[in-house]
Amino acid sequence: MAEKKQNIRNFSIIAHIDHGKSTLADRLLELTDSVAKRDMEEQLLDNMDLERERGITIKAHAVKLDYKAKDGETYELNLIDTPGHVDFNYEVSRSLAACEGAVLIVDASQGIEAQTLANTYLALDHNLEIVPVINKIDLPAADPERVAHEVEDVIGIPCLDSPRVSAKTGENVEAVLEEIVKLVPPPENRDNLPLRALIFDSIYDSYRGVIVYVRVMDGKIKPGDTMRMMATGAEFTVVETGYMRATSLEPTKQLSSGEVGYITASIKTVSDARVGDTVTTAENPAAEALPGYRKVNPMVFCGIYPADGADYENLRDALQKLQLNDAALSYEPETSGALGFGFRCGFLGLLHLEIIQERLEREYNLDLVTTIPSVIYKIHLTDRSVVEIDNPCNYPDPATIDFSEEPVVEAHIYSPPEYVGAIMDLCQDRRGSYEGMTYLDADRVDLKYTLPLNEIIYDFFDVLKSRTRGYASFDYEMKGYQKSSLVKLDVLLNGDVIDALSFIIHADKAYPRARKIAEKLKENIPRQMFEIPVQIAIGGKVIARETVKAMRKDVLAKCYGGDITRKKKLLEKQKEGKKRMRQFGTVEVPQDAFMAVLKLDD
Amino acid sequence: MKKIGLYLHIPFCSSKCPYCDFYSMRSDDALREEYVAALIKNIRFSAEQYCCKADTLYIGGGTPSVLGKEKLYKIVCEAVSAFDVKDEITVECNPHGIEDGFFERLCEAGVNRISLGLQSANDAERKRLGRRADSEEITRVISSAKRAGINNISLDVMLGIPDSTPESLKATLDYCIDSDVTHISGYILKLEENTPFYKMRERLNLPDEDSVCDMYFFMCEYLSENGFSQYEISNFSKPGFESRHNLKYWNCDEYLGLGPSAHSFIGGERFFYPDSISDYLSAPAAEYEGRGGDFEEYVMLRLRLSEGIKEKEALNRFGISLDALRKKAERFADEGLLLCDTEGIRLTRKGFLLSNTVISELIY
Numbered sequence: 001m002a003e004k005k006q007n008i009r010n011f012s013i014i015a016h017i018d019h020g021k022s023t024l025a026d027r028l029l030e031l032t033d034s035v036a037k038r039d040m041e042e043q044l045l046d047n048m049d050l051e052r053e054r055g056i057t058i059k060a061h062a063v064k065l066d067y068k069a070k071d072g073e074t075y076e077l078n079l080i081d082t083p084g085h086v087d088f089n090y091e092v093s094r095s096l097a098a099c100e101g102a103v104l105i106v107d108a109s110q111g112i113e114a115q116t117l118a119n120t121y122l123a124l125d126h127n128l129e130i131v132p133v134i135n136k137i138d139l140p141a142a143d144p145e146r147v148a149h150e151v152e153d154v155i156g157i158p159c160l161d162s163p164r165v166s167a168k169t170g171e172n173v174e175a176v177l178e179e180i181v182k183l184v185p186p187p188e189n190r191d192n193l194p195l196r197a198l199i200f201d202s203i204y205d206s207y208r209g210v211i212v213y214v215r216v217m218d219g220k221i222k223p224g225d226t227m228r229m230m231a232t233g234a235e236f237t238v239v240e241t242g243y244m245r246a247t248s249l250e251p252t253k254q255l256s257s258g259e260v261g262y263i264t265a266s267i268k269t270v271s272d273a274r275v276g277d278t279v280t281t282a283e284n285p286a287a288e289a290l291p292g293y294r295k296v297n298p299m300v301f302c303g304i305y306p307a308d309g310a311d312y313e314n315l316r317d318a319l320q321k322l323q324l325n326d327a328a329l330s331y332e333p334e335t336s337g338a339l340g341f342g343f344r345c346g347f348l349g350l351l352h353l354e355i356i357q358e359r360l361e362r363e364y365n366l367d368l369v370t371t372i373p374s375v376i377y378k379i380h381l382t383d384r385s386v387v388e389i390d391n392p393c394n395y396p397d398p399a400t401i402d403f404s405e406e407p408v409v410e411a412h413i414y415s416p417p418e419y420v421g422a423i424m425d426l427c428q429d430r431r432g433s434y435e436g437m438t439y440l441d442a443d444r445v446d447l448k449y450t451l452p453l454n455e456i457i458y459d460f461f462d463v464l465k466s467r468t469r470g471y472a473s474f475d476y477e478m479k480g481y482q483k484s485s486l487v488k489l490d491v492l493l494n495g496d497v498i499d500a501l502s503f504i505i506h507a508d509k510a511y512p513r514a515r516k517i518a519e520k521l522k523e524n525i526p527r528q529m530f531e532i533p534v535q536i537a538i539g540g541k542v543i544a545r546e547t548v549k550a551m552r553k554d555v556l557a558k559c560y561g562g563d564i565t566r567k568k569k570l571l572e573k574q575k576e577g578k579k580r581m582r583q584f585g586t587v588e589v590p591q592d593a594f595m596a597v598l599k600l601d602d
Numbered sequence: 603m604k605k606i607g608l609y610l611h612i613p614f615c616s617s618k619c620p621y622c623d624f625y626s627m628r629s630d631d632a633l634r635e636e637y638v639a640a641l642i643k644n645i646r647f648s649a650e651q652y653c654c655k656a657d658t659l660y661i662g663g664g665t666p667s668v669l670g671k672e673k674l675y676k677i678v679c680e681a682v683s684a685f686d687v688k689d690e691i692t693v694e695c696n697p698h699g700i701e702d703g704f705f706e707r708l709c710e711a712g713v714n715r716i717s718l719g720l721q722s723a724n725d726a727e728r729k730r731l732g733r734r735a736d737s738e739e740i741t742r743v744i745s746s747a748k749r750a751g752i753n754n755i756s757l758d759v760m761l762g763i764p765d766s767t768p769e770s771l772k773a774t775l776d777y778c779i780d781s782d783v784t785h786i787s788g789y790i791l792k793l794e795e796n797t798p799f800y801k802m803r804e805r806l807n808l809p810d811e812d813s814v815c816d817m818y819f820f821m822c823e824y825l826s827e828n829g830f831s832q833y834e835i836s837n838f839s840k841p842g843f844e845s846r847h848n849l850k851y852w853n854c855d856e857y858l859g860l861g862p863s864a865h866s867f868i869g870g871e872r873f874f875y876p877d878s879i880s881d882y883l884s885a886p887a888a889e890y891e892g893r894g895g896d897f898e899e900y901v902m903l904r905l906r907l908s909e910g911i912k913e914k915e916a917l918n919r920f921g922i923s924l925d926a927l928r929k930k931a932e933r934f935a936d937e938g939l940l941l942c943d944t945e946g947i948r949l950t951r952k953g954f955l956l957s958n959t960v961i962s963e964l965i966y
Contacts (some may be wrong), residue, residue, distance in 0.1 A: 242789040352604060369753055528936055529934070529937050529939065529959065529960075551956065551959070552811060552812065552815040552952075552955055552956070553790070553811060553814065553815050553818070553955035553956060554955070554956055554957070554958040554959050562609065562851050562857050562865035562866065562867060563862075563865045563874070564851070564865070564867065564872060564894060564899060564902075564903070565865070565872060565874075565891050565894075567902070568899070568902065570958065571902065571958060571961060571965070571966070572966065574958055574959065574962045575962045575963075575966040587931070595706070
């Protein structure tokens with residue numbers, strides 16, 4: 001039997017959104033004195049503003065905790081926090097691959113959710129030891145016994161004796177640490193093998209270059225070694241190795257097998273240190289990379305334009321900087337008749353898109369206009385060639401199209417049985433094909449559907465939540481392409497096609513969607529000094545029409561005596577409001593109108 | 603030297619109307635006494651400082667009439683002697699609670715014009731606006747002003763009052779016409795933030811935009827049929843009875859405003875006294891807003907007048923021809939919002955209603 005590194009435990013935490021992952025992580029940090037009291041703030045690991053606001057984890061995080069257990073030994077606990085959204089499934093799988101165990105947090109009042117289950121199965125696939133923890137026992141609706149039975153029934157792991165805790169009040173949290181020590185197996189000592197370290201995250205730091213987060217599987221790495229990325233072949237001289245502490249990095253002489261830590265090597269962009277890649281050394285390279293690497297490809301595309309054309313360069317700089325830290329983000333310049341100069345950007349999913357957009361707006365102070373997201377369609381032309389279209393503006397002349405294909409996903413929806421009807425209606429409406437239904441237990445079913453990706457990128461999750469009063473959860477993975485009947489819809493304002501509002505849609509959906517878009521635009525385009533026809537057309541044929549009536553009056557109040565300055569400010573404000581609008585010919589369209597078209601709820 | 607307009611602000615009201623965001627407060631006699639003393643001091647001091655004459659005096663508020671006839675008499679006499687005002691002297695009055703002999707006393711001081719807040723001839727509508735006088739009282743006040751010899755009377759009318767209708771507006775305009783006044787101001791109710799109306803805006807039964815526009819056009823039309831010509835977006839008068847004081851604002855001429863929240867434009871500078879009666883009482887200190895009176899301001903203000911901006915005047919005052927502006931104005935002319943000719947540019951009635959949009963497009 002291989003020798004073990006007895007005092008190391010590597011684990012991640014699996015939880016559904018709001019089940020208390022970040023709060024539990026906070027308690028673990030406190031209990032292990034990893035953070036000075038004065039530095040403690042809520043959700044310490046979620047250190048992006050966005051993460052704290054939305055209560056989600058976007059980037060993976062890792063932290064080393066020193067824990068003196070009841071057996072008298074001090075253990076090195078490496079907590080690898082994982083993102084909690086389908087857009088980041090691949091990152092989750094890499095984080096799990098870096099661990100021997102996973103703490104499964106289940107809400108004592110709500111039970112298991114789809115995301116939890118999907119990630120738990122992912123953890124089981126990686127042979128991780130699962131440490132179930134029942135959280136939120138302080139809630140009045142908590143029913144830990146029922147939830148424990150559910151975990152045993154659904155996942156098939158013992159749970160009846162698992163810790164019942166309240167991360168919020170701190171009750172019994174120490175039991176979680178004890179369980180981790182007891183249940184999670186220590187890593188094997190494989191120091192003698194050639195280096196293989198799994199990259200589970202990397203972040204860009206403007207002083208040190210990329211900081212690569214790794215789990216060392218085999219061998220050792222130390223400053224001065226020449227590290228080699230096995231997928232890209234890129235080589236760098238290691239500058240520093242160390243451990244991640246809660247609020248700082250702690251340099252160390254080397255990292256060896258079983259350990260979790262970081263490497264810096266003056267790497268300039270995160271695309272040279274891709275998540276899932278294997279680090280080895282040029283001096284003594286490993287024969288084979290660790291399994292599971294794949295380059296993540298964007299699935300959802302949209303145009304991002306500066307509201308003020310003068311910000312184009314700033315937008316480019318910002319995208320460049322974000323990409324340093326986000327290998328999944330892609331962008332290339334594009335031009336729109338309506339919006340001017342901007343970028344076609346690719347994302348893992350809609351959440352990823354929203355995050356990037358918000359970061360551009362907040363961290364780089366840019367006003368943006370975003371076009372309707374699109375997936376990649378494969379258009380087969382009559383000349384037997386195939387074009388891939390992620391931008392409606394490049395949609396070929398329908399006369400030259402033989403047939404079209406669109407991407408589909410395999411989706412799992414977990415829900416209490418009483419919402420099955422509502423979910424089936426929704427999936428039907430989204431052109432899903434039913435693949436099967438499994439009862440996980442008396443209170444929960446797993447509905448399997450094949451769904452076109454373009455039907456779920458806008459608002460599927462929100463609608464699902466609202467139709468099931470928040471009970472259903474949802475997970476998907478790419479399945480491939482299927483034949484489809486597509487058309488391109490054009491929006492015309494005052495007779496002019498607004499290219500930035502065009503989009504590709506299934507033919508059956510064209511009419512209802514066109515009507516809804518026309519209505520939305522009518523609602524969101526403010527009355528102007530003349531009447532504006534809003535038309536939606538396929539090819540040259542108008543299939544929906546609304547009219548924005550002409551504005552008749554603006555404010556006409558008592559003139560404030562001689563207060564000319566106030567009057568001037570009012571006019572300036574009016575003009576300022578116009579700046580947030582886009583001029584299309586003679587029509588002014590506020591940016592909200594673009595968003596409104598994007599978010600068509602049912 | 604060109605004469606200026608003198609404005610005096612009286613920041614007192616007996617009660618606050620729910621739509622009003624002007625600076626005013628309730629007062630007792632001691633406060634009013636103290637304020638009048640401070641204002642008179644400020645009048646004397648300013649007269650020395652600016653060393654100019656005024657041809658118009660306008661006492662506005664708030665509600666100047668709450669000061670009572672003796673205090674107003676004192677103020678008017680002071681201002682008249684300090685600035686040698688001879689031409690137009692206006693006092694704003696709330697028709698509610700006017701004391702006996704009020705207009706006679708004002709007349710003695712030289713007041714020759716009264717502006718009355720009628721708002722509506724319909725008692726229920728006026729009540730909604732927090733106005734306490736009933737129509738009988740208003741009628742009485744108008745005739746007592748006339749008896750005192752003040753025949754130049756302006757009535758304020760409001761459009762878009764909650765629950766109002768075209769019929770009730772017509773009744774109000776008929777009331778004005780029958781009262782044989784010389785001047786009518788017709789404003790559209792605007793919900794200003796921080797007013798009770800703004801807070802209850804969802805529950806107010808306000809006429810919709812289209813009907814307010816129709817009422818406005820009706821007002822313009824009906825008043826002109828009855829001898830009141832429209833000389834400004836919201837102002838109508840019998841020939842020769844335009845408000846000379848208010849015309850100074852729109853002509854970009856000089857005026858001096860004294861009292862908290864009063865604004866001035868004099869010697870090319872704009873300044874005002876902040877909205878604080880306590881600061882004003884202890885030591886009036888104007889806040890400067892910088893230079894004013896440039897071409898853009900001229901365009902902004904003059905376009906409120908029916909005669910609009912004139913090529914000749916623009917050249918004389920600013921050395922700027924209107925050609926560039928005409929080009930910008932073209933698309934509005936196409937929409938029937940303004941008229942452009944060799945003489946100048948002016949808004950149509952349709953354009954008056956969209957004046958903010960049109961003007962901001964023209965000058966920015």
